[in-house]
Amino acid sequence: MNEHEAQLSITVLGTTTCTPEKGANTASFVVDGRVAVDTGWYFTDRLLACGINPLDIEAVVFTHCHHDHIMGLPQILFYSGIQGEKRPKRPLRIYGPAGEIRRVVDDAQRFLQFDRYPELRFEIEVVELRGGAELEICGLRVRTCSARHSVPGLCYRFENAAGASVVFSGDTAFNPDLIGLARGAGLLVHEASYGAKSVREDVRWGHSGAPDAAEVARQAGVGRLAVVHCAQAELGAALEAAKAVFPASFAPGDGEEIKTG
Ligand SMILES: [Zn+2]
Numbered sequence: 602m603n604e605h606e607a608q609l610s611i612t613v614l615g616t617t618t619c620t621p622e623k624g625a626n627t628a629s630f631v632v633d634g635r636v637a638v639d640t641g642w643y644f645t646d647r648l649l650a651c652g653i654n655p656l657d658i659e660a661v662v663f664t665h666c667h668h669d670h671i672m673g674l675p676q677i678l679f680y681s682g683i684q685g686e687k688r689p690k691r692p693l694r695i696y697g698p699a700g701e702i703r704r705v706v707d708d709a710q711r712f713l714q715f716d717r718y719p720e721l722r723f724e725i726e727v728v729e730l731r732g733g734a735e736l737e738i739c740g741l742r743v744r745t746c747s748a749r750h751s752v753p754g755l756c757y758r759f760e761n762a763a764g765a766s767v768v769f770s771g772d773t774a775f776n777p778d779l780i781g782l783a784r785g786a787g788l789l790v791h792e793a794s795y796g797a798k799s800v801r802e803d804v805r806w807g808h809s810g811a812p813d814a815a816e817v818a819r820q821a822g823v824g825r826l827a828v829v830h831c832a833q834a835e836l837g838a839a840l841e842a843a844k845a846v847f848p849a850s851f852a853p854g855d856g857e858e859i860k861t862g
Contacts, residue, residue, distance in 0.1 A: 607763035609633060609741075611788065611859045614647035616829045616852070618794055619669045625855050627669040628830040630769065630790065632759050636739050637661045637677075638769050644673020645680050651856055655680045656689055660738050663697035664771025665754030666705045675709045682713070682721030692724035696738065698753040699729035730755060732778065746782040748773035750807035758782050765862045768823070772830065774803040775813040783821035787861035790827045791817060796835030797842035811839035815846035826850040827859065 610633055615626030620642070627641030631648070637658050641647070645655045655677055664670060674695075681688055695706055706727050715722050730736075732747030732755060741759045748754030750772045756779045760766040768783040770776070770791040783789050795803075795810035803809070809817075811828055818826035826847050831839045836852055843850035853859060 607761075607765060608860045608862055609759065609761055609765040609767050609787070611767055611790070611861065612651050612653060613829075613853045613855060613857045613859065614644065614651060615641045616831070616855055618830055618832055622833050625833050627672070628792070629670070629673070631658070632741065632767065633739070633761075635659045636741065636759070638757065639664055639670040639771070640673030640677060641669060642672045643676075645676040647673075647855075651858075656684060656687070658693070659691065660694040660696065662738065662743075662757060663695070663702055663705075664757065664769060665698055665748065665750055665752055666701045667752060667772065670771070671705055671709075674705065675712050678709055678725070679713055679721065682715075682723055685720070688723055692726040694726045694728060694738070696728045696730055698755055699731050701753055702729055703727050744782060746776070746778040748779075748807070749776050749804075750774070751805070754807075756782055758786060767861055770809070770814070770817070772808060774807045775801045775809055776817065780817055780820045783817065783823055785822055787824040788827060788859065789814075789818050789821065789823040789825070790829055792830035793828045793839050793843070794830055796831055797838040799842075811843040811850075812846050815843040815850055818847040818850070824849065824861065827853050829853065
C-alpha cells in the first residue's frame, strides 16, 4: 500500500450553514470519492464541479434530516434514476438516524413522482443507525455516536485499513461522546454555527461555536480540526477562536480536497 492509498481523501462540497452564500454551499462532503456525508444544496452540481461522477457515489450517510443536510437527496436520486442502463448495477445505500431517514427517502421519491415515472426507480437500500453503531461502508470501518441536536442526529467516524481516520460532527452542541469517538483521529470536521462564540450548553438548538469544536479536538487529540458550517462573515473570527484553543485548526474552502492519515 503506498502513501496515497494509506490516506483518506475528503472532498469538501460545501462549508456554510443553512443557506448557500456566494462561493460557499451548505456543508457536505465526500470520503474517498464514493461515500457522501450529507447532501447540501446543489449536491450533484457540486459533485460535478469537484470532478466526482455522481454515479460513483455508492453510499450516502446522513448526520441528520434538517433541510440543509438533505436538500440534495432528490437530485442524486433523479440523476441516478434517469441514467437507465448506464446506472451501476448496485443499490445506492443510504444511512441515517433511525426513525428519521426512511421517511425522508420515501418523501424524496414521492417528490420525484416515482409512482408516475416508474422507469426512474432503482434499488435503494436504507439503513437506520443509532449512536454506538459499528459497521462497514465501502470497505471503511464506520462508528457513530449520538449528536446533541434538536432532532435525532449522528456523528460518524470513518477509518480505512491503514488506520487513516476522519470524524464528522454533523450538527451538535459540545458533545462529550464525540470526544471519545474522535479519539486520535487524523481529522475532525466540526460544525461552528455560532462562530467565535462558545455556547457550551445549547440544549435548545444544539449547535456549537468554534471554541467548543476546538475543545473537542483538543480533548480528543485529533491531528487537525476543519471548522465548517459557519457563516462566511463570521469565519475569520471563528477560526482565530478555534486556533486559540487548538492551533491545528483550519477553515477548508469549497471544492478543496483534504488528505488525512
Ligand atoms: Zn441541523
